[in-house]
Structures are given as structure tokens and as C-alpha cells.
Amino acid sequence: MRQADYRTIKITRRGRVLTLTLDRPAALNAVDAVMHEELARVFADAGNDPDSDIVVLTGAGRAFCAGGDIDWMQDAIDRPENFETTVAEAKRIVFSLLDCEKPTIARINGPAVGLGATLALFCDIGIAAETAYLADPHVSVGMVAGDGGAVIWPQLIGFARAKELLFTGDRIGAQRASDIGLINRAVPAAELDAAVDAFADRLAGGATKAIRWTKVTVNIALKQLAHSMMDTGLAYEALTNAGADHRERVRAFRERAAAPRAAS
Template sequence: MNSTERYSDYEHLAFHRDGHVLTVELNRPDDYNAIHIPLHSELARVFAEIRKDDEVRAVVLTGRGKAFSAGGNVLKGPRPGAGPVLDAFFKDARKIITDLLEVPQPVIAAINGPAVGLGATLALLCDITLMSRTAVISDPHVTVGVVAGDGGLIAWPWLVGMARAKEYLLTGDKLGAAEAERIGLVNRVVEPEQLLDEAQALAARLAGGTVRAIQGTKQALNRIWLDTAHLTLDAALATEKECFASGDHQRAVDVFRAAHAEAKAAKAAKALTEATA
């Protein structure tokens, strides 16, 4: 199977090959590449497909449009309730993380805009992360009533240390690109108009290198993250699942929606006042 056939049935991911470099875009730009259930399902199979693709020697992962990914869309949903749909969702959640960590080819993240929640996790579990100077990153699971169980707890402590990981995962605070680079969360900051070119150039460099040595080194290093995943991921996903099934997440989303609606109404009222003044 060639690469064109392999990736032909994806609706919410877009693919472009240049030589041995495969660029994968999260492709829901009108919704800031928010990860709804269909995209979540596609992510649960794409990394296993890439792993089997001998024509691909390096990957660039990015988002189409203004965002890398806004994570789960708490305003639009849908959110699976307790039952088979929720069970399948969390089975896929585990597969996304472990499959990404088991991809032998080096994966370069090009963080072109906001990377939030699972979007941040996907970027940070890549091998090298380039971040637009204007982008922001955060893992605000706790602010919508769920455990940060989808892989952020694997990436953040290894990248920035346990103290900083706890600060950002327990508060959900966002970081700008300069601060993310300063604390070692991402590799380097790039001007927005240069981001994709630099990511693809780096991927091409790796794709043109000694394949067995590069992939073997990556896989050896990723054993550390896989061991962490095996240690923590199941327990974290189980408690995150409880947050969905118990209604904790829904109650937090209702509060978030109410605050969003209030802020929107206040903004509209202010605009009307200024227009009639």
C-alpha cells in the first residue's frame, strides 16, 4: 500500500508527502482543530498507520489554520456519558498516546497556534517541538472538572520537572512561547511565517540521515516515556473517566458556559453603549 492509499480515508486529518517527509495537519480549522469524537477516532489509528509506512522517515505534526489544537471543545461537545461510547473513547485515548510514543520515525511538532489539553499533549510527546512566537500552550483539564489523564502527566514532568509540572497541571495556566522555551517545555521558538518551513527542513534532515541509527536512538529514549505511560496512564485515564461518568465534567462545563455567555453579553452591551454614545 502506498502513502496516498494509506491516508485516503481520513476526514479530519490532512496529509502531504514531500520525499520521505510526511506532514500531518489536524484539519478542523473552523473550530480551532478542536478534537471532537470523529477526530479522536482518527488519531487513534493514524500513528499505527504511520508506523507501518516504510516510505515515511520523518513526520511533521501541525494544525491547519490559526491553531494547533484547542483540545476538547467544551462549548460545543459532545461529551460521552457513562456506557459503551465512553468506554470506547477512553480505549482510544490510551491508544493515541501509546501509538504516538511507539512511532519509530522522528516526529516534529510545529505548534502554529494555541495548543490546549490533548492538543498540548500531542505536541509535547513529539520528539522535537518548534513553537510559533505567537502561540500559547496549556493543559487546563482541571478547569473543566477532569483529571489531566490523557498523557500530559507523562510529558510535563519529564520536560520541565515535577514542581513546574504540578504548577501548570494543577492550575491549568497557559504559557506563552518565550516562557515555554525558557523552562524547556519546547525546543525553540520560531517566527510564525517561518515555522512550517523550519519544521519541514528539520524533518527532511532527519529523514536523510542514518535511518536505523536515528530510529533506534529515538525508540530507546522513548522507552522512558513508555515506562512512565505503563506506570501512570491507566490509573489516570480511569480517574478521568470517572469525572465524565460522575457528572463532574458536565457541571464544570455548565459553569464555564455560563461565564462565557455572561462575558459575551457584557461585551455586546459595552459595544452597544459605545455605538450609541
Template sequence: MDEVLHRLEGGVSWITLNRPEAMNAVTWEQREHVIALLAEASADPAVRAVVLTATGAGFCAGADLRSQPPATPTAPPAPAPAPRLAGDVSRMIRLGAQRLITAVLDCEKPVIAAVNGTAAGIGAHLALACDLVIAAEGARFIEVFVRRGLVPDGGGAYLLPRLLGPQKAKELLFFGDAVPAEEAARLGLVNKVVPADGLEGTARAWAERLAAGPTRALALTKQLVNASLDSDRATALAAEATAQELNMTTADANEGVASFRERRTPKYRGH
């Protein structure tokens, strides 16, 4: 059984975690597959939006700490673990959880998280890194790290203060309490909460709207918003002007202006 399901449908790349028996705890193979699919979405003009979701009762229960890179003909199975050295853990996090989260943040196409169930640890960060988050009514978000005596990784201490402000972020990170979908929506972590049987349909409707939009303008808008959180005003305004300069070279921008002048609905082609 494929641990990551993928299909391209109507300009939308559907990426589905598929280890329901493990609440979709992310393995090494799944992580690398998702990262590769997000990179492909950025490069493929046929992809104009992405939906990230999962099968079963959980969205993602975090990282599967038991998983290891697969053996290959040129790389035999790893020997018994050697004593941990200084730098080993930080390297593992940089090359693992952080690469997964930045792959979502840096994807040039808008990414929707369709959260079908519990999103814990890196699973919560995977959802919150997406551009839009739709959650089923029974979904929960849990900053589980503190329960294990760990520091949040995978961008948690970066994402949460920007979404919630520092005080509320510290509350979630310090206590590790489960946040139900409705509360997550009230806090601004989730855009929309829907019944479980309406999750895929809502995600499809939103993704199809994005896929029919001006793809390059959306990519530049995503880049501007993400960068603005770490920029001063002058830098943000300069980036905005440059982005608009670049965008005005696209066919979709010309179509948008022409359709306004001609009082008709624009037909965007994604370039």
C-alpha cells in the first residue's frame, strides 16, 4: 500500500498521507515523497493548487521516530546506532522536519490543508504551514512536544507566534493541550470548520477556485505575505513593487486588466 497517495485532478495536486493504522505518523519515506511532490507542484505549470490531506481518523500524529532511511543496493542497512554526537540532533531536524515545513512554505502554488483528524507535533505544523486550513469538526491540534519533554521543532516556535501572537503561542507550547477545530478557528489557526463528510468537497471547491485564478500572481502574493512577517516596512513595500513589476509581465495580468476594461469575466491560464 502506498504511504502517500497522489493524483492530479483539474489542475489540483492532491497529496494524501496514507498510514491510517499509525494515525499518519510521518515516516522518512513519506516525508521525502511529500517534499518531492511539492517541488514538482512548483515546477509543473499543469499544477495550479495543492491539497494536503490524509486517510483514516488522523491527519498526522507527528514524526514516526522508528522510521529509518531505506536500504539501497549501494547503501546496505545501517549498523547498530553509534553514540550520539554533538550536532547529530540538529542536523536530523534541519534535514528532516524543517525541510518538510519549508517545502510547504516555499511551494509556489497555494497549498490547502484538509485536516481530517488529529494533527499533533510536526503534524500540526504541517497543517499550519499551509496557506489555507480547512478542518473537519472532530479535528484537533496538539503541540505535543512538551508532553515528551521536548522543544518544539519543525518550525513550531516560528509559525505559532506569527499566527497567534507570542502570549497565546506560549500557552499552547507550554501546556500541550488539545485545541479542538472550532477553538482553532476562533484563534485564527483554521480558516473554516466543516462536517467530516464535507471536508473533501470544501477542499475541492476552494482548490478549484485557486486553480482557476492567476497562478503567478498567487505565487508572488504568497511570497510577499510570508516575507512580510520578517521584514520592515521599507523592505516589504520594495518587495511589493518588485513583485507587481514581475507580475505585469505575465499573460494572466494582461488578461485581468483587459477583462476589466472589456467588462467580462477573466480567463486565467496560469502563466
């Protein structure tokens, strides 16, 4: 993999462990058009990288990923024809994560929201700082969680809990997420690097082919499910992208973000 091929994802190595860092910290690593296109190919590139056996996904700064960039959302409202590209890329993101034979570990250093949560949850292992949280608030901006949330949340925590969280967009703290099986574990923030490194090293020191092909076997069911759901979910998301609810919620969000804050 070459860093020159990526503008919004930082590539680093530690032995046979490859770390991909979402690198828009000033925007809490919110996904814009550039990052979305890069996410659509980075996991395939990582899977083909000859110098690594384990892939860690994380975020720069204080967030893992804040979901879709609000200005990018506005652009999709203004130019809905561009959403066709988004839909095609969204499918590649999910399926390239599932197709990557190398174990993937989400180092959830801070909020993982919307697409950020989808990225974290489609990784094979999720290890989060106790201060982090996950949420899929597509409904909060008037959209369907079509980019993978409707696929993965029910598989991890069951339909009842998943529907509650997807219908409301409520946050779930890292410890609670661990307790109910949404992620693998929550650790004190100061111990996150050590926990991720230790698990990555354990896998890197294991039987590489056996681990990879166990993942391939386990993921067959997830891939079948994703194939059966993604087109429908993304089609409905495209419809809501053109809807009045989404347009109004994005307008309100942008107005709140632009409003001057009162002096403390």
C-alpha cells in the first residue's frame, strides 16, 4: 500500500500489523466524498498488501468517526444524482471489509457514529475506550440506515435491541456495548493501545492461514445477508436523501452548527 494513494487515511505499520487511521481529526473524522471513495478501496488494498497479516482501523484525534460530513450531505441534497456514486461506494465498503481475509480490528478511540459505527461493527473485533460510544442516528437526519447498519446491528445484539437503537439513534456507551455483545471489550482509554496491540500481536503470532480461512467461513453468512439487504437499504436511503424530512433536518443541523455560541 502507498500513502500517496490516500489523502484522508493514514497508513502505518508495526511489524505485520497494518494500521489505517481515518485522518480528518478537525472534523472528528467525518466522512466526506474523498474519504468515502478511499474507504471503498482501502480494505481491498489492505487485503492484497503483502507486508501485513492484521489490519487495525482507527481514527485520528478524539473520535473514531463521526459519520457523514454534514456539508457532503448538503451536496447530496443539492445534487441527488451524485448519490448514485455514494451507493456504489457504500456497497464496496461493506463487501470489501467482509471479503478481506485478514483479521480486522476496530480500535474505537472515541465516538463511532453512523457510517463510523458501521465501519467499526463490520470489523472482526471491536475494542473501545470506555469513554467512547456508538450510535447509528441516520433517522435523526431523516435517512434510512442503508449503508450497513440495518445489516450488522441485529446480528450482533438481536432484533429487539437493534430496532430500538436504529429507530431512535440513541448512543450506547462502550461498556454497555461490550456487555451486550455489540463490541468485544471496553478498556480504560489509557489502556486502549496496549489492548489493541496485544490482541493484534496474538493473531499475528497465530496460524495465519487457519485464522484467515476461519474468518472466510464465518463471513459467508454475513455476506449472504448483506447481499440480500444492501440494495434495498441503499435504495430506501436514496429515497430519503431526496425527502423533505432529510432536507429539513440537515438545514437545522447546519444552522445550529453555524450559530455563534454564547460566551461562558
